[in-house]
Amino acid sequence: MMLPALYVDDVIRTALKEDISYIDAATDLLLDPSQTATALMLAKADGVLCGLEAALRVFTLLSPAFTFETYKKDGDRLFKGEPIATVTGPVTLLLKGERTALNLVQHMSGIATATRRLVDLVAGTRATVADTRKTLPGLRPLQKYAVLCGGGRNHRFNLSDCAMLKDNHIDAAGGIPQAVAALRKKLGHTVKIEVETRNLDEVAQAVEAKADIIMLDNMDTDTMRRAVALVNGRALTEASGNITEQTAAAVAQTGVDILSVGALTHSVTAFDISLKIQKS
Numbered sequence: 001m002m003l004p005a006l007y008v009d010d011v012i013r014t015a016l017k018e019d020i021s022y023i024d025a026a027t028d029l030l031l032d033p034s035q036t037a038t039a040l041m042l043a044k045a046d047g048v049l050c051g052l053e054a055a056l057r058v059f060t061l062l063s064p065a066f067t068f069e070t071y072k073k074d075g076d077r078l079f080k081g082e083p084i085a086t087v088t089g090p091v092t093l094l095l096k097g098e099r100t101a102l103n104l105v106q107h108m109s110g111i112a113t114a115t116r117r118l119v120d121l122v123a124g125t126r127a128t129v130a131d132t133r134k135t136l137p138g139l140r141p142l143q144k145y146a147v148l149c150g151g152g153r154n155h156r157f158n159l160s161d162c163a164m165l166k167d168n169h170i171d172a173a174g175g176i177p178q179a180v181a182a183l184r185k186k187l188g189h190t191v192k193i194e195v196e197t198r199n200l201d202e203v204a205q206a207v208e209a210k211a212d213i214i215m216l217d218n219m220d221t222d223t224m225r226r227a228v229a230l231v232n233g234r235a236l237t238e239a240s241g242n243i244t245e246q247t248a249a250a251v252a253q254t255g256v257d258i259l260s261v262g263a264l265t266h267s268v269t270a271f272d273i274s275l276k277i278q279k280s
C-alpha cells in the first residue's frame with residue numbers, strides 16, 4: 001500500500017480506541033484469551049478490492065501473533081463469493097478488531113468500486129475520473145488512495161496544492177481577470193491556477209487570463225461542448241457538478257479532460273465483505 005504506515009496506524013488506533021474503550025462486554029467475559037481461531041474474509045458482491053492491508057494491520061496492531069493468507073490485493077476485481085483472505089490469531093482479539101477492519105476495507109472498496117464503474121463508463125474518451133476534497137475528516141488519504149485503486153486520479157489533496165478560484169473568490173476579487181492577475185504576482189511558480197466558470201463568457205475570460213485549468217461548473221452537455229471548443233486545448237477542462245453513472249458518458253463525450261466527482265468519497269456505498277470464523 002502506498003500510504004505511510006504511520007498515518008494508517010494513527011487512523012486504526014483512533015478507531016480501535018473508539019470501539020473497544022476499556023472492555024468488550026461480550027468477548028472478554030465469554031471467551032478464553034488463549035483460544036485461537038481462523039476467520040475467512042469473503043466478497044459478498046462484485047466490485048474492486050481496496051484497503052486489505054489496512055484491514056489486516058488492525059489485527060497486527062492488536063497482537064503480533066496474527067497470521068494471514070491473502071488471495072487478492074488492492075485494485076483486484078472481486079466477484080461475489082470469492083475469498084479475499086484468512087486471518088488466524090487469538091479469538092478475543094479477532095472479534096475485537098473485526099468491526100474496525102471491516103469498516104476500513106468495506107468503505108475503501110466501496111470507493112474503488114464506484115470509481116471503477118465511472119472509469120469504465122468513460123472508456124474510449126479522453127476524459128479521466130478524479131475525486132475532490134469532499135472527503136470524510138481524517139480519512140482523506142485513505143479515500144484518495146481508494147480512488148487510485150479504482151483507476152481514477154486524485155484532484156488536489158489540500159488547499160496548498162492548487163490555487164482554485166471558485167465563484168466566491170472571483171466575486172470577492174472583482175472578476176476572473178483581476179483574480180488571476182493578482183494571484184500571478186504572488187503565486188509560486190510550481191502551483192497551477194484553476195478557475196471555476198459558470199457560463200461561456202467566464203470561460204472566455206479564464207482563457208484570456210491564461211488559467212491552467214478551467215472548471216465547467218454545472219453546465220449542460222451542449223454548453224460544455226461549446227466551452228471545450230472555445231478553450232481549444234489552451235487549458236485543461238474539468239467538468240464538475242452532479243456527475244453520476246447516468247450522466248458520466250455523455251459528459252465525457254463533450255471532450256472534457258477531467259470529470260471531478262465528489263460523490264466518490266462523500267456519499268459512497270460500502271462494499272459488502274464478511275469476516276466469518278471458520279468452524280473447526
